[in-house]
Amino acid sequence: METDCSTRHATAAETAAPAPLPSGTRLLHIGPHKTGTTSIQGALFAAKEAMAEHGVAFPAHSRHPMEAALAVCARPGMMGDTRPTEGHWQRLLDAVHASKKQTSVISSEFFADAPDDETIARVVDDLGRDRVHVLVTLRPLAKIMPSQWQQYVQNGLRMGYEDWLDHMLRKAPYEKPNPSFWRRHRHDRLVERWTRVVGAENVTVVVVDDRDRGGLMRTFESLLGLPDGLLTEVPDTANRSLTLAETEMLRKLNMEFRGNGLPDELYSKLVRNGAVMHMKNACRPTADDPRITTPTWALEAAAGIGGEMAERIGTMGVRILGDPALLSAVPSPGQDDPEQEAARIDPEVAAQALYGALVVAAEAPPAPPERPAVRTVHQTSSKELVRVLGHRVLKRLKGS
Incomplete structure (x- = not known):
C-alpha cells in the first residue's frame, strides 16, 4: 500500500448546492462507515412523513435497514447476533417498490461491504437499475480510524489502537485483524467498484466537511428536492462513540x-x-x-493515502461535491x-x-x-x- 505523503493538486469539485435528482430516482447511500451515516439516517427517519409530503419516500421500516444490507451482501452481522436472512432484504425491496414512481432514499453503510461486482449488480437490479443513483460520503481517514477502531472493539476486537494502526498501515497485506477496513475505506476502490456497475453518471461522491455541521443534511435536501431545513440532526446516545x-x-x-x-x-x-x-x-x-489519539506517523500515512484516493476518484468521471483536498490534509496531532x-x-x-x-x-x-x-x-x-x-x-x- 502506497503511503506517499507529498502534496497533491486538489481534484476539482462542485461547491454550489447540487440540482435535484430526477423525480423517481432511488438514491442509494452506501456510506461507508463513520462518514455521517448515523446522523443522516436518523434525520431521514425522523422526517419520513414530512418528506412524503414532498414526494420523497423513506421505505425502510427503521432508521437503518442494517439487516437488509447485511443479508444481500452476505455479511454475518455483529458478533453473536442472529445472521440476517433473505427475508430482511425482500421486506425492504417490497417497501421500495411500493413507493412506485416516487423518489426514494435508502441508506446503509453496510452496502459498502458488498464483496464483488456480482453482489453490487444484484443490489442495483433488485432496486431497479434504471432508477438507482449511488451516493458515497467520504471523510478523511485520520478521522475515521479512531472511530472505526472503537467500533471494532465493540464487536470483540482485543488489539490496542497503536498496534491496530500498525497492522492497518504498515503490515501487508493490511487485512489483519479486520479485513473489512480497507474494503470499506480504500475509498477510490469502493467508488470504482460501484461505478463499474452503475456508470459514472449515476454516482455522486460527497466529501463531508466536519466544520459545517449541517452541510451533509443540506446536500441530501438538495439532491432529493426537499425544502431547506427539513432534515435536522436527531440526538442518539445509543450510537455515540466510546471514549x-x-x-x-x-x-x-x-x-x-x-x-x-x-x-x-x-x-x-x-x-x-x-x-x-x-x-x-x-x-x-x-x-x-x-x-482516542492517533500518533503523528499514522496521521501522515492516512493523509498520504487520502491524497491518492482523491486523485484517483477525480479521474473516474463521477460527480464530486465538496473539497477533495480535505481527504489529504494532515490534522494537528494530539498528545500521543x-x-x-x-x-x-x-x-x-x-x-x-x-x-x-x-x-x-x-x-x-x-x-x-x-x-x-x-x-x-x-x-x-x-x-x-x-x-x-x-x-x-x-x-x-x-x-x-
Missing part, C-alpha cells in the same frame, strides 16, 4: 471473554446490548475525558502515548456498564433446573467454571 477509557475497559473485557471461551451470543446479549448500550445511554462524555496510558474508567461508567448487563440477565425468563453436575466445583478449574457459567447464563437468556 478512550470506555473502549479500553471493553477491550480488556474482550480479552477475558475470548480467553475463557464464552459463547458469542452471550457477548451480544450481555456485553454489547446490555453493558455497552446502557453505558452509552446513561453516561455522557465530558471535555475532560481522554480521547501519555494520554493513552492515563485513561482510567470512571467508577460511575463502570457501574452503569455492570448494571446494564445485570438488567439484561434479570429480565431473562428462568431456565428449568438442571441435573446435578458429576464433578464438584472444587474439582473443576476456574477457567472451565467461567465457561460453564457463560453457557448457563446464555441458556437462561434464551429461556430454554
